[in-house]
Amino acid sequence: MTVNILAPSLFNIPLMLYGTEEQKKKYFTMNKPDQFQGFTSALVEPSVRFDTEALKTTAVDDVDDFVLNGDKAFVTIADSALATLVFAKKGSGEGLAGIDGFILPSGGFTVKEREKNQGLRALKQFSISLDGARVPRNEVLKLSGGFANLLARSRTASIALTTGVCRAAYEYALAYAKERIAFGEPIASRQSVAFTLAEMAMEIDAMRLMAWKSAWMLDKGMDTYKEASIGKRYAADAAMFITRNATQILGGHGFVREHPVEMWYRDARSFAVSEFMAIV
Amino acid sequence: MIDFEFTPIMKMAKEFTHNYARDVMRPIARKYDEEEHVEPTEFIQKTHEMFRSLGFSFSTANASGDKEEKSEHKEKHERPKMEMNLLGAIAIEEIAWGCPGLTLRIPGPGLGGAAIMAAGTPEQKKRFMKILNGPKPSYGAMALTEPGFGSDASAVATTAVKDGDYYIINGTKIFVTGGDMADLYVVWATLGKDLGRAGIKAFVIEKGTPGLKMARLEHKLGIRASDTAEVVLEDCRVHKDNLLGGEKKEEKGFKGAMQTFDATRPMVAAMAIGIARSAYDYVYEDFVVKNGLEINYGKPLHKRGYIETVLEDMEAKISAARLLTWKAAWMLDHSLPNLKEASMAKAKAGTVVDEITQKAIELYGPEGYSRRHLLEKWMRDAKVYDVFEGTGQIQRLVVARAILDYTRKELK
Numbered sequence: 001m002t003v004n005i006l007a008p009s010l011f012n013i014p015l016m017l018y019g020t021e022e023q024k025k026k027y028f029t030m031n032k033p034d035q036f037q038g039f040t041s042a043l044v045e046p047s048v049r050f051d052t053e054a055l056k057t058t059a060v061d062d063v064d065d066f067v068l069n070g071d072k073a074f075v076t077i078a079d080s081a082l083a084t085l086v087f088a089k090k091g092s093g094e095g096l097a098g099i100d101g102f103i104l105p106s107g108g109f110t111v112k113e114r115e116k117n118q119g120l121r122a123l124k125q126f127s128i129s130l131d132g133a134r135v136p137r138n139e140v141l142k143l144s145g146g147f148a149n150l151l152a153r154s155r156t157a158s159i160a161l162t163t164g165v166c167r168a169a170y171e172y173a174l175a176y177a178k179e180r181i182a183f184g185e186p187i188a189s190r191q192s193v194a195f196t197l198a199e200m201a202m203e204i205d206a207m208r209l210m211a212w213k214s215a216w217m218l219d220k221g222m223d224t225y226k227e228a229s230i231g232k233r234y235a236a237d238a239a240m241f242i243t244r245n246a247t248q249i250l251g252g253h254g255f256v257r258e259h260p261v262e263m264w265y266r267d268a269r270s271f272a273v274s275e276f277m278a279i280v
Numbered sequence: 281m282i283d284f285e286f287t288p289i290m291k292m293a294k295e296f297t298h299n300y301a302r303d304v305m306r307p308i309a310r311k312y313d314e315e316e317h318v319e320p321t322e323f324i325q326k327t328h329e330m331f332r333s334l335g336f337s338f339s340t341a342n343a344s345g346d347k348e349e350k351s352e353h354k355e356k357h358e359r360p361k362m363e364m365n366l367l368g369a370i371a372i373e374e375i376a377w378g379c380p381g382l383t384l385r386i387p388g389p390g391l392g393g394a395a396i397m398a399a400g401t402p403e404q405k406k407r408f409m410k411i412l413n414g415p416k417p418s419y420g421a422m423a424l425t426e427p428g429f430g431s432d433a434s435a436v437a438t439t440a441v442k443d444g445d446y447y448i449i450n451g452t453k454i455f456v457t458g459g460d461m462a463d464l465y466v467v468w469a470t471l472g473k474d475l476g477r478a479g480i481k482a483f484v485i486e487k488g489t490p491g492l493k494m495a496r497l498e499h500k501l502g503i504r505a506s507d508t509a510e511v512v513l514e515d516c517r518v519h520k521d522n523l524l525g526g527e528k529k530e531e532k533g534f535k536g537a538m539q540t541f542d543a544t545r546p547m548v549a550a551m552a553i554g555i556a557r558s559a560y561d562y563v564y565e566d567f568v569v570k571n572g573l574e575i576n577y578g579k580p581l582h583k584r585g586y587i588e589t590v591l592e593d594m595e596a597k598i599s600a601a602r603l604l605t606w607k608a609a610w611m612l613d614h615s616l617p618n619l620k621e622a623s624m625a626k627a628k629a630g631t632v633v634d635e636i637t638q639k640a641i642e643l644y645g646p647e648g649y650s651r652r653h654l655l656e657k658w659m660r661d662a663k664v665y666d667v668f669e670g671t672g673q674i675q676r677l678v679v680a681r682a683i684l685d686y687t688r689k690e691l692k
């Protein structure tokens with residue numbers, strides 16, 4: 001749900017940072033403060049060898065337009081977005097520096113089947129095909145090498161998101177452990193359970209501080225790519241530890257869908273494999 | 281909210297201590313590891329003079345600080361002029377990077393000083409800190425552990441029997457860090473087993489007091505530059521003015537001892553992080569800087585090698601432990617209760633320093649196992665950081681009780 005709601009920021013934040021005045025005027029006036037407006041972005045591609053720094057989607061200069069070719073996957077609300085920001089490699093640019101954003105209107109590409117993920121099932125994501133979509137020059141978002149900065153931002157947000165899911169699982173397991181009686185006393189009064197909860201609490205504190213530090217660095221205009229990347233990976237690992245153990249503390253009740261911990265366990269697996277909130 | 285910006289003093293302290301660790305401590309680290317029990321006299325004198333000239337001491341004793349000054353800052357929600365614990369954590373990480381054994385040899389108030397600051401009366405703080413901050417190198421030791429207990433500090437068997445204006449202390453204390461060179465010892469004793477925790481008191485015993493005897497030195501796995509002693513007390517007469525917190529303040533007894541840890545655990549955690557970083561830096565220098573390996577932060581797994589993945593993992597763990605440590609120190613600077621956070625920092629740092637120093641040797645191969653390099657020393661040094669100042673298990677017990685809101689009885 002959170003990621004659905006966050007989808008427009010994947011469009012709006014890059015636009016705010018790198019858009020021309022004309023682009024900002026056009027798209028920000030489409031954003032209505034009192035209602036949810038569908039905007040999104042498309043980055044991830046359907047390949048087990050997907051690499052953000054080596055996109056397969058290309059944008060080729062053709063007279064007045066750029067012609068986009070390639071497939072994107074895990075595009076949040078691709079079916080209903082008013083506009084989608086597609087990241088593609090332009091010309092011969094190398095690595096992250098060669099990536100720009102291309103704004104496509106609703107219907108500007110083929111929306112394929114809805115993605116079926118392990119967790120995050122409330123999330124509406126689709127694969128899309130660009131099929132030679134044409135993007136006029138004034139709809140190009142020139143990132144001028146700023147793509148790494150955008151990734152740092154999304155990765156920082158990902159750490160915070162991970163912290164939230166972990167907290168949900170931890171708090172649920174903690175409350176359960178205090179209520180659940182075994183051998184005449186709450187299971188939380190046994191060290192095997194209590195120490196696990198302590199470990200979970202430590203990891204949550206650590207990942208939250210990592211999110212805060214990355215966010216603080218972004219606020220200061222510092223290069224946050226490394227910090228955010230390390231933090232995101234760490235948080236994603238810790239999230240598996242936390243949600244797995246939350247499920248474990250509930251025992252059989254953790255495995256059934258009557259309790260939400262199995263859902264958080266599935267949701268948590270996404271954090272390590274997500275990029276730019278895609279999949280997530 | 282914690283500010284990640286270093287103040288000019290923090291920046292200066294970090295740079296200065298790092299240079300000192302690199303230029304003065306590193307070159308002699310191996311020597312004093314090999315020559316256990318040989319006093320690094322020159323290092324002690326030099327370090328003492330250097331810090332004295334700077335007006336800077338490696339004291340964890342700033343911990344409790346001045347209560348009035350602290351509440352004033354709390355009301356104004358301002359950053360205190362000097363976040364001494366945070367500054368200490370930043371500086372001590374650098375110093376321990378040089379050599380953790382020698383770090384524990386640096387003269388100053390030490391653990392004894394920390395206990396005095398946490399539990400002493402204003403007069404006692406003034407009187408004893410004068411000794412510990414004197415012109416000659418001096419050291420304050422903490423004598424808590426006994427042969428019969430470690431983690432369970434309430435099991436103190438050393439006795440204190442009142443005799444007029446004096447107390448007569450009898451017992452054996454072990455694992456006293458710096459117990460060979462201390463100018464004063466903070467000795468924990470019971471006024472009577474039937475009084476339970478309320479009967480446990482701390483006495484400051486000065487060097488040379490009749491009946492106080494350094495019995496023997498431990499031979500240790502690591503931190504060999506720092507000596508750990510057994511101290512025996514035989515009918516040792518201590519004046520009542522040396523009872524920390526005074527005779528009347530019941531609550532300052534056992535609780536005082538435990539409060540010491542709120543201040544010392546973040547510092548111990550910072551030392552552990554310093555060791556972890558020394559191992560990380562050593563491996564990084566060889567594999568990345570000299571060998572032209574690149575760490576592709578944020579690259580997908582199929583584009584990364586094992587070593588860079590391990591190095592990034594180490595860096596993440598160091599970062600996590602350091603942030604927890606800074607938070608615990610920062611809370612103390614801002615008069616916020618930090619019992620849980622101090623234990624979290626210590627538990628995390630104590631775990632990652634073992635993991636990282638072990639892994640660094642694995643990456644280095646047979647060379648890593650050789651005493652040609654300091655990696656094997658750091659792994660040995662690291663172990664005690666998950667043991668002293670409360671074992672990893674005790675830290676987790678403290679954290680667990682705090683998050684569950686359980687008493688000692690509810691969670692044993």
